[in-house]
Structure formats: C-alpha cells, structure tokens
Amino acid sequence: MRVLAALSGGVDSAVAAARALDAGHEVVGVHMALSRSRDQFRTGSRGCCSIEDAGDARRAADVLGIPYYVWDLSEQFEETVVADFLAEYAAGRTPNPCVRCNEHIKFAALLDKAVALGFDAVCTGHYARIEEAADGTRTLHRAADPAKDQSYVLAVMGPQRLARAMFPLGDVPSKDVTRAEAAARGLSVSAKPDSYDICFVADGDTQGFLRERLGSQPGPVVDSSGQVLGTHDGAYAYTVGQRKGLALGRPAADGRPRYVLAVEPVRRTVVVGSADELRVAGIDAGDAVWFDEPTDERDCHVQVRAHGDPVPARVRPLGDGRLRVDLVDGGQLRGVAPGQSLVVYDGTRVLGQATVTGTRPVAAADGSR
Structure with a gap:
C-alpha cells in the first residue's frame, strides 16, 4: 500500500513510520504546519507543533530514507480546532482540542488530501489497535499499554476514517519499548520528552489565551443558593470540577473546599459548591x-x-x-x-x-x- 506517515517530530510517529516501512509499504512522510506564524506555537518539547518538531520530523525521514514534505493546514486548523476551542469555552463548555484535531485535521483534512493524491492509508503514532474481521470489517480497540492508550481521542473518527487508518504502535507493551526501538534504529528523537498541553497555547497559560482572544467579561461567583461569594474576569476561564483559581477569599461555612458546579455564560456567572x-x-x-x-x-x-x-x-x-x-x-x-x-x-x-x-x-x- 501507499502510506502517508504523519510525522509530528516525536518518537511515536517516527517509529510508527519505520514499522510501516518494515511491513513493506511505500511510505511518504509529511509534517503538518498548523500555524503560519510559527512563533505562536511553543518551542521545546511541551507541545506537538513547535519549530523544533518540524526539524526533528525531517531528520527522522532522512534516517528512514523516505520522502518528506510539509503541508500547510494552518487555515483549516484555525477555522476548526482553534475556533471550536474558543466558541466552546465562550459557551460555558469544556472542549478537548485533541479530539477536534483528530476529527477535523488528522483524519479529515490530512486524510482527504492523502486519498486525493492516491495514498491508501494514513499512518500515525497513536497508541490504539485496529482489529479486522474475515469480512474486512474493522474495529477500534484500546492499546496493549493501558497507560498510553489513545483510543479515547480517536473514537470520533468513525468507521469510514478507520478504514484508511494505520496505528502500528497499538501492540507495543510500553513507551520504553518504543524509545528503545527508536534508539536501535538511530532515530535522534528516541529520548525526546513526550508532548503535552495544548499546542496552540504558546506559554501553557490557557486562561491567558482565552482572555486575550475573548476579552474581559467580569461577573459574579455564587454558591448554589445564589449568594455572591466573589467575582471573576471571565466565566470562560472556568470549567466544571475546577477547584484552583477561584480566589474567593473566605472558606465555605463547613470549611470544605469549593468546586465549580456550573458555568453560565449568558449571566456571566460561575456557580460553586461542594464536592458532593x-x-x-x-x-x-x-x-x-x-x-x-x-x-x-x-x-x-x-x-x-x-x-x-x-x-x-x-x-x-x-x-x-x-x-x-x-x-x-x-x-x-x-x-x-x-x-x-x-x-x-x-x-x-x-x-x-x-x-x-x-x-x-x-x-x-x-x-x-
């Protein structure tokens, strides 16, 4: 098969591409450029879209001996993932940008472009397993390593997208095995730290990012009876279950911690209460x-x-x-x-x-x- 390997610049995608190559597939590597202004994305190893990552992806492709390209998907990323992130928080909801990225970018924009160019499948470094029945029906399963399982963020892809997906790391027993395999293959990313946090929040300050994009929207913090306990600068900066950052200044009557129970954007109100x-x-x-x-x-x-x-x-x-x-x-x-x-x-x-x-x-x- 002709396989497009999504190379993020991390160890997982590099080893996944190598395994696809070992399986006899014709593999081409591609790195997704998700921002035209690269300094919007963090440097270092916290995110998955940093400036260093593009270079690491290229070096991995060189070691594997496969063609390498950079595709500009920044417009689609801004219009879908980032826009959804802002709209959901503004509406008082809590989005998962990794789920939206898999839905709109990796297994929509990227996959659609790959199919249009004649590729049969897209290979990624996600930890999940695909099982195929005798009639060709495919099912998505948890990875062999529960600690690394990513089936949760892949569940949104649906059966049609799954039919053209490839997850070579699904049966890996641990991330240590992936790193050891990368080192044995001479991949320089073998010891690179895992990515985490939201890639398009450059400094890791999600509340600051929301405040910059959505502006100041002050309102009250109330308990479940409606009593005003304090104020906030934007209800969008809070999510149900949150404990830290309430800055109420006085404890609850029973002395127990307070948590966010609800976010009401129309009234610009944050409701807090007990863990129960x-x-x-x-x-x-x-x-x-x-x-x-x-x-x-x-x-x-x-x-x-x-x-x-x-x-x-x-x-x-x-x-x-x-x-x-x-x-x-x-x-x-x-x-x-x-x-x-x-x-x-x-x-x-x-x-x-x-x-x-x-x-x-x-x-x-x-x-x-």
Whole structure:
C-alpha cells in the first residue's frame, strides 16, 4: 500500500513510520504546519507543533530514507480546532482540542488530501489497535499499554476514517519499548520528552489565551443558593470540577473546599459548591459517532476523560445522535462538564463517541428516571 506517515517530530510517529516501512509499504512522510506564524506555537518539547518538531520530523525521514514534505493546514486548523476551542469555552463548555484535531485535521483534512493524491492509508503514532474481521470489517480497540492508550481521542473518527487508518504502535507493551526501538534504529528523537498541553497555547497559560482572544467579561461567583461569594474576569476561564483559581477569599461555612458546579455564560456567572454536588448519576450526550450503534439499551462502559477510568453504564440511543447514559453497578463520576467527549466501550472495543450536553446529579437521580 501507499502510506502517508504523519510525522509530528516525536518518537511515536517516527517509529510508527519505520514499522510501516518494515511491513513493506511505500511510505511518504509529511509534517503538518498548523500555524503560519510559527512563533505562536511553543518551542521545546511541551507541545506537538513547535519549530523544533518540524526539524526533528525531517531528520527522522532522512534516517528512514523516505520522502518528506510539509503541508500547510494552518487555515483549516484555525477555522476548526482553534475556533471550536474558543466558541466552546465562550459557551460555558469544556472542549478537548485533541479530539477536534483528530476529527477535523488528522483524519479529515490530512486524510482527504492523502486519498486525493492516491495514498491508501494514513499512518500515525497513536497508541490504539485496529482489529479486522474475515469480512474486512474493522474495529477500534484500546492499546496493549493501558497507560498510553489513545483510543479515547480517536473514537470520533468513525468507521469510514478507520478504514484508511494505520496505528502500528497499538501492540507495543510500553513507551520504553518504543524509545528503545527508536534508539536501535538511530532515530535522534528516541529520548525526546513526550508532548503535552495544548499546542496552540504558546506559554501553557490557557486562561491567558482565552482572555486575550475573548476579552474581559467580569461577573459574579455564587454558591448554589445564589449568594455572591466573589467575582471573576471571565466565566470562560472556568470549567466544571475546577477547584484552583477561584480566589474567593473566605472558606465555605463547613470549611470544605469549593468546586465549580456550573458555568453560565449568558449571566456571566460561575456557580460553586461542594464536592458532593459534583457527583453524577447520569449523562446526556449528542452528536454521536458510532462504529457499532446499539439498537436498544445496552450495558457497557463509558469514559469521559482521556486518562480517566471507564465506569459501568447503561447506554440508550435516543435518535438524532442523542443518547442517555445511566451509571450502574456502583459506577461513579464526578465533575463531568458539557463539551467533554464521552466514549462508549465494550471491553477493549470502541463502540462510539458523543459530546456531553448535560448531567444528572446523584441527588436528582431517583426523580429523573
């Protein structure tokens, strides 16, 4: 097959490309330029789109002996990932930009361009497994290494995109094995630190980035009874479950910590309360993307954070991309925010993904069923 290897400049994508080459595929490397003003993105190893990364990707391609190109996807990235990030926070929701990047850039813009140029698949360094049945049907599964599993951020791709995806690192037992393999292959990125944080927030200050783009929007911080406890400079800088940065100046009456319970952008209000008030019994979600859509209520597991634990749940599709999730068998979640990605699993297999639209607190569970 003709395979386009997305080279981020990190160790994972370099080894993934090498494995695709070993498998006998014709491999071409490409680095995605996601900003025309490269100084907008951080240097060093915190992000995945730094100036150094482009050079590291080129050197990896040279070692592997494969062609290398840089594709300018900055316009699509700004119009989809960054714009969605700002719009979601402005609306009081909590987005996951890595999910949106996989949805709109890596497995949309990049894949569509690759297919148009005659490539059969896009290869990335994600840690996830693809299993193929005798009839050619493909299913997405968790990686062999639970600590590195990235199936959560890939669940949004859907079956058509999965058909042209390649994840050669899915069966790697640990990141140490990947690094050792990179060193053995002579790849200089073998000891490069992992990327983390949001690549387009250059200094790592997400609140500062939001404030610069959205401006000052002061409002009150209130408790669940409506009593004003303090003020803020922008409700968009807060997310459900947040504890730090409230700056209320006085403790709660019971002396316990306060957490953000809700963000109300229209009223520019942040509602805070106790940890108990964050407990969730059920979740409502929409814009579902399914690999295997349940036709009726189904017992499974759900996960609402990239590195969160899956919890037992009963999922009921409601039509129009909507679903209702009820936690069962003692499953517990806390601080689930609208905008988060909810991924549905059957064992290691990804069934689908949806975006959280609301939650049902434990205290209201009996009356809501």
